[in-house]
Amino acid sequence: MPDQDVPTAEIIEIPPPPEPPAAASLTLEVALPPEDAARLSRLPAIAARRNGRSRGAAESLLWLDTPTGTLAAEGLALEQSPRGQRSLIRALPAPHGASHPGAAPETLPIETLPECAPEAPYISIAAFDGRRLSFTLDDPAGPVTAILRTGKLRAVAAEREIARLTLTGPPGAVVAMIQAIAAELPALPPLASLAEEARALAHGIPARPRRRGAPDLATAETVADALAQASGHLADAVLAMAPLVGADAGPEGVHQMRVGLRRLRSMLKLMRKAADGPAPRALEDGLKTLLAYLGPARDWDVFTRGLGAQVAEAMPGNRPIAQFLDAAEQRRQEAYVALEAFLAGPGYRAIAWELAAFPATLAWREGASADALALQATPLEAFGAHLLGRRWKGLARDAAGMEAMDGERLHEMRLDAKRLRYAAELFAxxxxxxxxxRFQKRLAALQEALGLANDATVASNLAQSLANGRAERSFAIGVVTGWAQAQAVRIRRDAEDTWTALDAAGPFW
Incomplete structure (x- = not known):
């Protein structure tokens, strides 16, 4: 049966497929732990491909801004060489447009300095002092130029060692070499540019993430534009959350990482007929693997900090309940141990570079059919309106008779609401x-209510998984399960009300 979620030539007039672009050079930047930089030259992926001698030299950079941080507020930085040459760069990616993890900072014409600061005095914010090592790596597709920078970021009251590797060459060769390096060393896409890291060091604050939240496709004209902008944005947003993941760091890192992954998976499914080659499916496999590690940590977070905390507050000093919740906390800790071990290992690094390579190489074009290439040139608004209409009809169909739904049907409705929300978020x-x-606010309320109902069901299942055959544990499980069921009844009523409000508002497309 054909996928009813995807526009066809009978619905939208599809232009002929454009000519595939010529092979281009790709530059990707890699962040390395400074202590591992010296091992780079000994890796088989590097040593076997070295061609000629390395060229080393001292390197210094200085970053400047106005006293009030005018450039930083615009996501910019003024970079100065020892000879006084200045370049205006984007310390953060442009708010709109395509970028991706590992992308080198964009250089802008110096004339584009913000109007409020062209004549302002500039002061030093931070500097880099170190060495630059250049060498060439051979590959059948063509030579790859490597530049390794090692040294220190320095500010008035702080300094920090850094190591960055930049590879430039044929896209496939660059990606393959980085994956080989990442299999041996903790090599990941940088979470921030050197200029942004320097600014953060100077102010004693965390570096701003390259991207966060949902992508804004206001400037995207075609499906191909949307693929480039959304996949790059969401890859950055996902990777930015990894350092925030920890059993004692709070649930937000895991939660936001899962949200970013789900947004990306939803986008790939929406665009499936426009990106039908092997790369999108391979990326989806990696996303599923990462979600499989995040899921248990998230479930036990919700259980212990939500329903479990409520029961503990309602029954203080109850020994069976306290022991039961201790067992739940132990499961949460175990889930985080497994998750953190994965995030520190080569499996996660491979997925991280798949996330970076997908938008960097326009991977959806590789192996795409003629129909897919044509669909990529389709105007995005028409494409989006059709998909939104399909998903809205699916949700409305599932919502019929909502008051009498069993748990399984309510779960299906939750999934439909989530799919529509991610699609609406993308095309809004x-x-x-x-x-x-207005539509998104009401849809978010519906998904939240249905999500809470699902959390109650998950909580009941988690409680049952802690059974140990003892009467005290059975008592605690009964209390928690009953509490969850009582919540589910109230939440169902809330969900019915939110659906009524959403249905009355109607779609926005």
């Missing part, structure tokens, strides 16, 4: 803001 910037905001 193409439509009138007022109506989209």
């Amino acid at each position: 910037p193409l439509f009138a803001p007022r109506r989209t905001r």
Whole structure:
């Protein structure tokens, strides 16, 4: 049966496929732990491909801004060489447009300095002092130029060692070499540019993430534009959350990482007929693997900090309940041990570079059919409106008779609401803001209510998994399960009310 979620030539007029672009050079930047940089030259992937001698030299950079941080507020930095040459660069990617993890900072014409600061005095914010080592690596597809920078970022009151490797050459060769390096060393896409890391060091604050939240496709004109912008944005947003993951760090890192992955998976499914080659499916496999590690940590977070905490507050000093919740906390800790071990290992690094390579190489074009290439050139608004209409009809169909739904059907409705929400979130910037905001707010409320109902079901299942055959544990499980069921009844009523409000508002497209 054909996928009813995807526009066809009978619904949208599809232009002929454009000519595939010529092979281009790709530059990717790699962050390395400084203590591992010396091992780079001994790796088989590097040693076997070295061609000629390395060239080393001292290197210094200085970053400047106005006293009030005018450039930083615009996501920019003024970079100065020892000879006084200045370059205006993007310390953060542009708010709109395509970028991706590992992308080198964009250099802008110096004339584009913000109007409020062209004549302002500039002061030193931070500097880099170190060495630059250049060498060439052979590959059948063509030579790859490697530049390894090692040294220290320095500010007035702080300094930090850094190591960055930049590879430039044929896209496939660059990606393959980085994957080989990442299999041996903790090599990951940088979470921030050197200029942004320097600014953060100077102010004693965390570096701003390259991207966060949902992508804004307001400037995307075609499906191909959307693929490039959304996949790069979401890859950055996912990777930015990894350092925030920890059993004692709070649940937000895991939660936001899962949200980013789900947004990306939803986008890939929406675009499946436009990106039908092997690369999107390979990426989806990696995303599923990462979600499989994140899921247990998230479930036990919700259980212990949500329902478990409520029961503990309602029954203070109850020994069976306290022991039961201790067992739940032990499971949470175990889930985080497994997750953190994965994030520290080569499996996660391979997925991280798949996330970076997908938008960097326009991987959806590789192996794509003629129909897919043609669909990639389709105007995005028409494409989005069709998909939104399909998903809205699916949700409305599932919502019929909601008051009598069993848990399984309610779960299916939750999934449909989630799919529609991610689709609406993706395409909303193409439509009138007022109506989209109202629709998204009500849809978010519906998904939240249905999600809470699902959390109650998951909590019951988790409680049962802690059974140990003892009467005290059975008592605690009964209390927690009953509490979850009582919550589910109330939440169902909330979900019915939110659906009524959403249905009355109607779609925005």
